[in-house]
Amino acid sequence: MEMKKRISLELRNRSPAEVVELVVDNCQSSDGEVEGLTEEYTALQVLSMVNVGISSLAKLPPLPPPLEVSDNTISGGLDSLAVKCPNLSYLNLSGxxxxxxxxxxxxxxxxxxxxxxxxSCELSTLEDYRENVFQLLPQVVYLDGYDQEDNEVPDSEADNDEDEAGPPGDDDDDEDEDDEDAESSEGDEDEVGLSYLMKDGLQDEEDDGDYVEEDEEDEDEEEDGDVDGAQGEKRKREPDDEGDDDDDE
Incomplete structure (x- = not known):
């Protein structure tokens, strides 16, 4: 796909001023120049033109973001960068x-x-390459990802991710705590269920006991009633008996 057409497709119904990231890797420039990129892309924070067949940056418009133009055929002509990208902080010309x-x-x-x-530029194979580049460009801190002491460039994005995620081990601790809480919760549920069953069993026994006692009480009351009834009838009959005796006399 031609570079100009690819950039047009990357707009996705947005205006150039709304585009924050523009990646047009592996498309092809028709004449070895930057095509389809204008000064209207004022909001760009990421611009990547990897392997697009450009040999010159002369037509690059003034843009603020870091510039990724690796794996092209650029051999020189970097003068325009000083005019168009004076605040450029990152430049990838590898390959x-x-x-x-x-x-x-x-x-x-x-x-x-x-x-x-x-x-991967031929320059990087020369003797004392790193020392010479750092000497020529004293403002450069990292060359090919390493400083003069061979310390790797910090990955700011990774650092930010770690900060948001918290110190190492926090996630594991949280998972352990969640597992413990889950086990504790299950244990509590088991205890509650067991207690409930035991309570039901005891209640049933108590209820059965109550029924037995009530039955026994009912039987006792019936027996007492029979005795009382018998005694009452006897007490009623005694006066009559005494009256009959008096009449006989």
């Missing part, structure tokens, strides 16, 4: 056709340039 230190000497004017990648 291009840069052969000599003189080709990057113009980058001295980029005072904000902090990180430069020239990996």
């Amino acid at each position: 291009n056709k840069i052969k000599e230190l003189s080709s990057i000497e113009t980058l001295q004017s980029l005072k904000a340039l902090r990180s430069l990648d020239l990996y």
Whole structure:
């Protein structure tokens, strides 16, 4: 796909001023120049043109973001960057056709340039390559991902992710606590269920006992009633008996 058409598709019904990230890797420039990119892309924070067949940055419009143009055929002509991207902090030229230190000497004017990648360029195979580049461009802190002490460039995005996630081990602790809470909750449920069953069993026994006692009480009351009834009848009959005796006399 042609570079100009690819950039047009990447708009996705947005205006150029609304585009924050523009990645057009692996499309092809028709004439080796930057195509379809204008000064209207004022909000860009990411611009990647990897392997698009450009050999020159002369037509690159003034843009603020870090510039990723690796795996192209750029051999020089970096003068335009000083005018169009004076605040450029990151430049990836790895895999291009840069052969000599003189080709990057113009980058001295980029005072904000902090990180430069020239990996896989012919220049990187020269003797004392790193020492010479750091000497030529003293503002550069990281060359091909490492500083002069061979310390790797910090991954700010990874650091931010770690900060948001919390100190190492927090997630494990949280999972352990969740597991413990779950086990504790299950244990509590078992205890509650057992207690409930035991309580039901005891209640049933008590209820059965109550029924037995009530039955016994009912039987006792019936027996007492029979005795009382018998005694009452006897008491009623005694006066009559006595009256009959008196009549006989």
